[in-house]
Amino acid sequence: MPTQSKDGTSVGHESMTTSRKRTALILFEVFLVLVLLLYFLFFENIRDPSNLFVLFLYSFPSEFLVGLIPHEPALIYYGEAFDPLVVALVSVVSTVMAEGLNYSFFGLFYGMPSLREGLEKKGVKRVTDLFNRMPFLAILFAGATPVPFFPIRFLVVITEYPVWKYLLGVFISRAPRFYLLAWLGKTFDFSGVFLLSVFLGMLLLVNIPAAIKMFGG
Secondary structure (H helix, E strand, O other): OOOEOOOOOEHHHHHHHHHHHHHHHHHHHHHHHHHHHHHHHHOHHHHOOOOHHHHHHHHHHHHOOOOOOOOHHHHHHHHHHOOHHHHHHHHHHHHHHHHHHHHHHHHHHHOOHHHHHHOOOHHHHHHHHHHHHOHHHHHHHHHHOOOOOHHHHHHHHHOOOOHHHHHHHHHHHHHHHHHHHHHHHHHOOOOHHHHHHHHHHHHHHHHHHHHHHHHOO
């Protein structure tokens, strides 16, 4: 039987309503990213390399959650055709938007009681304590270097780090990194085969471990 809260409302009913809202928001965010990805795949005009809107859209599947596709080869590729500063600005704006989605997405899962219990483990607490010592510096380091950024997306949520500070850190750290990658594309003549090889290599590096864990038990 549902218990009553102090204001007389049903705790069970409130929990069910929150769960439904969480599910609806999760489905909406996943749907949004899938729509952007499908739009990119099936509309030839949007894949025109002279169209910066493609690069803008590309940031969402490449930065959403664990990142389905690598971002770096695209930045180098577009750096060949556009000013590196323009490439960096377009990419960092869409990346900040994608990270805003990530923050809200992980925040929805963080509200689940079963997940909160798992976060009480000693190993998780050690990592969060370490992050809390210098959170902004950790965001800057992870955003500016090739180290995996995925853990930061979890840590900012479970430590309740302010979203505006997180997004500011993403902007400050990603912008120079994106500029450097675009500059490499502008300065050096990378072949299409090379960029494709880098893309496929990074794609396998990111997704194979996850696939092994998922299907290998």
